[in-house]
Amino acid sequence: MNYENLFAQKIQEIKKANLFRTIPEITAGAEKYITIEGKKCLNLASNNYLGLSLNEKLKTESIKAINKYGCSSSASRIVTGNYSLYTILEEEIAKFKGYEKGLILGSGYVANLSIISAICDNKWIVFSDRLNHASIIDGIKLSGAKHVRYKHNDMDHLRYSLKKYDKDVKKLIVTDTVFSMDGDTANLIEIVKLAKDYQAIVMVDEAHATGIFGKGRGLVHELGMEKEIDINMGTFSKGLGSFGAYVCASKTIIEYLINKSRGFIFSTSLPPSVIGANLAAIELLKNNYSLGLKLINISEIVRKSLASLGFNTLNSSTQIIPVIIGDRKKLFMAKDFLIKKGVFAAAIRPPSVPINTERLRISLRADLTDDELNLIIQAFKELSQCL
Numbered sequence: 491m492n493y494e495n496l497f498a499q500k501i502q503e504i505k506k507a508n509l510f511r512t513i514p515e516i517t518a519g520a521e522k523y524i525t526i527e528g529k530k531c532l533n534l535a536s537n538n539y540l541g542l543s544l545n546e547k548l549k550t551e552s553i554k555a556i557n558k559y560g561c562s563s564s565a566s567r568i569v570t571g572n573y574s575l576y577t578i579l580e581e582e583i584a585k586f587k588g589y590e591k592g593l594i595l596g597s598g599y600v601a602n603l604s605i606i607s608a609i610c611d612n613k614w615i616v617f618s619d620r621l622n623h624a625s626i627i628d629g630i631k632l633s634g635a636k637h638v639r640y641k642h643n644d645m646d647h648l649r650y651s652l653k654k655y656d657k658d659v660k661k662l663i664v665t666d667t668v669f670s671m672d673g674d675t676a677n678l679i680e681i682v683k684l685a686k687d688y689q690a691i692v693m694v695d696e697a698h699a700t701g702i703f704g705k706g707r708g709l710v711h712e713l714g715m716e717k718e719i720d721i722n723m724g725t726f727s728k729g730l731g732s733f734g735a736y737v738c739a740s741k742t743i744i745e746y747l748i749n750k751s752r753g754f755i756f757s758t759s760l761p762p763s764v765i766g767a768n769l770a771a772i773e774l775l776k777n778n779y780s781l782g783l784k785l786i787n788i789s790e791i792v793r794k795s796l797a798s799l800g801f802n803t804l805n806s807s808t809q810i811i812p813v814i815i816g817d818r819k820k821l822f823m824a825k826d827f828l829i830k831k832g833v834f835a836a837a838i839r840p841p842s843v844p845i846n847t848e849r850l851r852i853s854l855r856a857d858l859t860d861d862e863l864n865l866i867i868q869a870f871k872e873l874s875q876c877l
Contacts, residue, residue: 508818509839520544520731522857524834527826531834532862534852539809540701540781541857542731547774548767552732555766563759568748571759579765580736582772587707587724588716589738593747594765596757598697598725599625601735603632604753605693605723608746610635610662615655617648619665621672623695626664635662642672643805645680652688661690667709668698671843671851673803673810675699675709682718693721701729702782702809706775726764729782730771734760785809785856788863792854795867799874811852812838813870815877821848824873831869 504510516524520543524533542548555575565571576594584592595601606629610616614635618626621642630637640648648663655661663685665676678694685692696708704711706729710719721739726732737747748754775781789809796803802814815821818839825837828850835850843849852866 508822522855526834527829529829529832531829531832532865533834534854534866535834535836536855537698537728537853538731539729539785539853539855540731541855542701542729542771542774545731545770545774548731548770551770552763552767555762559762561763562761565758566755567759568755573762573765575762575765575769576759579769579772582769583736584738586772586776587722587736587738588711589722589740591741591744592736592738593744593751593754594760594768595735595737595751595754596760597733598623598695598723598727598735599628600753600757601723601725601737602626602695603629604751605721605737605747606630606635606662606664607632607752608750609633609721609743610660612636614660614662617651617661617663617690619643619669619676621669622664622666623670623697626666626695630664642669643674643677645677645684648681649684652684652690655688657689661685661688662693663690664693664695666695666698668696668702668808668810670698670810671838671849672812673806673808675807678709678713678715678719682715691720692718693723694719696722696724697728697735698808698810699729700724701771701775702785705779706782726768726771730768730775732767732771733764734768781856785854788856788858789854791863792852792866796870799871801870801874809854811854812843812847813850813852815848815850816846818848820877821850824850824877827873827876828869831865831872833866833869 516526520536520538522533523530559573563571580592580594602625610633612634615638616630616635617638617640619642620639638651640651663681667676699709703709710716710722723737725735793803793806793811803811815824821837828835835852838849838851
């Protein structure tokens with residue numbers, strides 16, 4: 491068999507379906523302005539929601555950690571890849587999120603795979619929102635648990651699904667708190683009620699809520715539900731402007747994860763420079779949580795303007811605003827049109843989103859000026875006249 495031909499054929503199939511992906515030629519993708527296709531554009535595709543990736547405090551603390559500890563931990567933390575800095579960060583993130591104990595992992599994807607596959611096995615049932623991140627889906631697959639997907643944010647369907655199984659069966663309900671492609675939020679209050687009624691534990695992914703809601707602590711904190719959510723996972727790589735992930739829970743659960751989480755046990759720990767930046771980000775947010783409030787206000791302005799132009803933004807209520815196009819050819823025409831106007835928004839296709847919901851995904855930032863907001867609104871006004 492000619493394997494090169496096999497993969498070449500598969501690539502042609504991907505291209506024919508208008509699903510072919512390439513890595514864009516961008517020199518610094520987290521910055522507010524990027525040059526793409528030779529045009530300087532306002533960056534509405536990055537998850538650098540608070541603009542912290544270039545923050546001087548984060549950079550200074552990252553450099554300090556390099557100078558003191560070097561560039562790599564060189565091992566898993568359960569061997570020799572541990573430093574006092576890591577323990578400090580875990581204590582700080584647990585305190586910041588309102589939990590008994592925390593654990594740092596390599597990335598959001600690794601965290602979800604590691605947590606779910608460590609906690610669940612084939613004797614568990616996992617109830618997962620249909621629009622949860624791919625890492626949650628993959629974590630469930632890896633665990634061997636029965637996977638029950640409930641309709642997006644449909645609490646009646648979740649209740650119906652839970653009712654089908656004996657209360658004594660081990661159950662996990664897992665959900666994003668802010669959904670990364672739709673920009674809406676989970677109904678955590680109702681999820682917790684159902685978890686109590688049907689004896690399930692609850693895990694949330696706060697990747698797109700941390701730094702924004704609840705004085706930077708996330709949606710769980712904003713709703714005052716720290717004592718109600720059993721496992722609170724999130725990342726440092728979006729609103730916090732750095733890299734890596736965390737999980738906060740009871741001391742018992744964290745100790746169990748340290749012993750059973752393969753993504754933690756068998757991975758070299760994050761470099762000290764990242765840990766230093768993460769600590770700086772938490773400290774910064776404690777004193778500057780108004781950044782999140784500012785971002786939500788900016789988002790509301792943009793969302794209302796888009797709605798007035800006739801764009802469908804689904805049920806977005808956060809800094810993530812989808813603009814549904816539906817047709818893949820029109821999607822890329824819209825993306826190219828915006829680039830010419832000096833605005834870059836990501837074009838999102840299946841499998842990242844359901845078929846026929848192809849969209850531009852706008853990720854807003856807290857450091858946008860009034861002139862930049864006007865640029866965004868004007869660009870979409872002109873786009874609305876072309877579609």
